[in-house]
Amino acid sequence: MKPDKNQYKSIAGKVIIILIWICIWQLLSILIHNKILLAGPVETLEALWRMILTGQYWKALTFSAARIIGGFCAGSAIGICLAWNAYRVKLTEDFLNPLISVLKAIPVASFVIILLIWAGNKMLSFYVSALIVMPVLYLNTLSGLKASDVKLLEMAKVFRMSMWRQVRYIYIPGIRPVLRSAFQAALGMAWKSGVAAEVIGQPLGSVGNGLYQSKIYLETADLFAWTITIIVASFLIERLLLKVIGRGLLLKEKTV
Secondary structure, eight states: OOOOHHHHHHHHHHHHHHHHHHHHHHHHHHHHOOTTTOOOHHHHHHHHHHHHTSHHHHHHHHHHHHHHHHHHHHHHHHHHHHHHHHHHOHHHHHHHHHHHHHHHHSOHHHHHHHHHHHHOSTTHHHHHHHHHHHHHHHHHHHHHHHTSOHHHHHHHHHTTOOHHHHIIIIIHHHHHHHHHHHHHHHHHHHHHHHHHHHHHHOOTTSHHHHHHHHHHTTOHHHHHHHHHHHHHHHHHHHHHHHHHHHHHHTOSOOOO
16 A cells, blocks of 8 residues: 555654754764764764675674574563463462562673673673563563453353464454564663673674774764664664564454
């Protein structure tokens, strides 16, 4: 379907707002007149273009993205499976509650230091992302399962519907909105925590290492360029993963 006039107006409005903020950024850069304190959008785009033309940039982006996405997928799968078990067996929920509370409360820096001791820095962003994502998916999935329609479940028992059909036609439609919002929140958290872990752990050839090098050499334009890279990569990967997950778990309603 082609976008209607209202959609075009909405897109144009968002573009105008972004351009206004870029102009404000440029104005502040001119007023401060110090590229170390605040590099402007022109210097940032120049730095980003210079980085894009190097193979090291793409290797770093691939290195970090693969581990962060892998951690997101692993943490999501573990969280959903644990939530299903907790929903089915109350003892499992009681047993997991202290662990989930601890995982929610522990700062990312503590995770990073502990994992550096245990596993080194090569897969650090993978483990940290998984540990951050898992409680989010666990809690949201469990709350969605508990909110399932009781009448539909009773009807399923009366007609002896198989567990797979109950999951397909009752549980998944019920938790669809909860899962979608949980995936969106968890993916953003995975990127933030994964890159933060790399900044602390300093695995060579990673986005976090690039950020840290920019800080050491006071290359603020490079720092902003890496930040833009993280934002764009997170946005694009979020869109792609939500489409894939939406088709697999039917998170998106079918349109007629």
